[in-house]
Amino acid sequence: xxxxxxxxxxxxxxxxxxxxxxxxxxxxxxxxxxxxxxxxxxxxxxxxxxxxxxxxxxxxxxxxxxxxxxxxxxxxxxxxxxxxxxxxxxxxxxxxxxxxxxxxx
Numbered sequence: 001x002x003x004x005x006x007x008x009x010x011x012x013x014x015x016x017x018x019x020x021x022x023x024x025x026x027x028x029x030x031x032x033x034x035x036x037x038x039x040x041x042x043x044x045x046x047x048x049x050x051x052x053x054x055x056x057x058x059x060x061x062x063x064x065x066x067x068x069x070x071x072x073x074x075x076x077x078x079x080x081x082x083x084x085x086x087x088x089x090x091x092x093x094x095x096x097x098x099x100x101x102x103x104x105x
Contacts, residue, residue, distance in 0.1 A: 001070050003052075005078070005101070006063030014094065016054025018067040021100065022046055048103040050076065053084070053096065065101050076101040 003011040003018070026043040033041045050065055050073055065076040084096035 001066070001068060003068050004064075004066045005076075006061070011052065011054055014054055016052055018071070019051045019053075021049025021051055023048070045105075047105050048073065049079070050101045052099045052101070062104075073101070073103060076103050 002009050003016065005011075024046055026046050027040040028043055030037065030039040030041050033043070035041055060078050062075050062077045065073045079100045079102040082098045084098060086096070088094045
């Protein structure tokens with residue numbers, strides 16, 4: 001099975017890896033959300049981030065994200081793209097990247 005976003009094989013031009021961002025609940029100090037004194041307040045669940053490192057071409061509209069093993073995340077939006085440490089030149093041109101997709105609540 002090939003990794004894809006909106007049924008497009010965006011990741012096929014080179015090796016890539018999927019990982020998940022922080023998961024769990026978001027807590028803030030009570031005074032930030034209008035409370036008084038010490039303590040924390042539960043804000044709610046963190047939005048899901050799926051992080052891909054490798055090589056990427058994508059558009060910004062939401063779609064289904066699928067990794068090499070068939071794990072599926074629906075309604076994901078392409079959030080950020082960051083070129084990594086260096087460009088390699090030789091027989092082919094290659095640049096490392098980190099891309100983050102988010103399921104916006």
